[in-house]
Amino acid sequence: MGLRWTDTIDIAIELSEAHPDVDPQWVRFTDLHAWICALPEFSDDPTKSTEGLLEAIQMAWIDEAQ
Template sequence: MALRWTDSMDIAIELYEAHPDVDPQYIRFTDLHRWICELPEFEDDPNKSSEGILEAIQMAWIDEAR
């Protein structure tokens, strides 16, 4: 399954599984962006992200971690 920037919940699940010891509340957007782009299933253009997209993914990851 190819992941795109709009797949915030699916990306959050993948990040939760890839980085189980990370508290997503305190992650920097630069690290978040890099980790998303490093996901094997991620196939979107890295330059199409925005602060709003990263924030949505971070919030979904926080929800998943709870």
């Protein structure tokens, strides 16, 4: 089935593992979008992202990093 935009926590975990040296607080949404779309398990439509979804994923990643 793969990851979808609404799988914020699972995406955050995958991003944390893929980019362990990155402080997610400072990631630009354009980079975040590209990194999410590049995740092997991600299978959603790249055009369906919104600023709200990216923000939720970024917040979950920040929580995961702490």
